[in-house]
Amino acid sequence: MKRLTAIGNNFSHNLTVRKVIAAVLGNIILGFGCAGLKLSLMGNEPYTAVNLAMSEGFHMGLGNYQLIVNALLFIIQFIWGYSYIGFGSLVNLVGLGYIIQGADWVLAISIGDCTGKSLIISILYMVISMVVLTFGLGMYQEADVGLSPYDYISNGMCKATKWPFFLCRVLTDTVCVIVIIVAVFTGFIGWENAHLGVGTVVGAFCLGPLVAAFRKLNGKWINP
Numbered sequence: 292m293k294r295l296t297a298i299g300n301n302f303s304h305n306l307t308v309r310k311v312i313a314a315v316l317g318n319i320i321l322g323f324g325c326a327g328l329k330l331s332l333m334g335n336e337p338y339t340a341v342n343l344a345m346s347e348g349f350h351m352g353l354g355n356y357q358l359i360v361n362a363l364l365f366i367i368q369f370i371w372g373y374s375y376i377g378f379g380s381l382v383n384l385v386g387l388g389y390i391i392q393g394a395d396w397v398l399a400i401s402i403g404d405c406t407g408k409s410l411i412i413s414i415l416y417m418v419i420s421m422v423v424l425t426f427g428l429g430m431y432q433e434a435d436v437g438l439s440p441y442d443y444i445s446n447g448m449c450k451a452t453k454w455p456f457f458l459c460r461v462l463t464d465t466v467c468v469i470v471i472i473v474a475v476f477t478g479f480i481g482w483e484n485a486h487l488g489v490g491t492v493v494g495a496f497c498l499g500p501l502v503a504a505f506r507k508l509n510g511k512w513i514n515p
Contacts, residue, residue, distance in 0.1 A: 314379040317431030322390030324424025330404040331416035334488025337464035348480040357388025364440035377437025429505025
């Protein structure tokens, strides 16, 4: 009951129309950025990469697979991190996988992927997608209406261990990469379905400053 009361308070406290719009629109933009990275063939950021890889291994749509994984992570969040649960948590939990899947379809039929294109074009795809991804992530985070289940894991680890957040995030992202590598070496998926590359490294280590800048930019209209 204590958890449900706390979660209810999270939903009702400081939830404005602007924050709701930012949480939803931020996830939509984030999804298009993730889909763009997939089409760049340069590698996705770790959590999306592992979900793409494993969903293809299980022959499932990304939306359904990511929903299942997020629901399992949500159990952990509900037990130990209920204070981090809010409207934005549910938008990300339920919607992001389907948004990425839909965005992938839209972008694939409109601009196509980088198969057969030059390295310069692939890098351009990757850079633009990273900017879109971080803009959406900055908007979603600045709304401050709950963490996604995956984001909670590193935050909860940081709180429990007192380790730096950056280290905790690198550890969770590393686990995602290890799962993909094991799946490749056991033959569960082929390397072409691993979704690892330069974009994975950039996504794991280099997005923090850009997200911070976009949080500040979006904060001007989300929290005027």
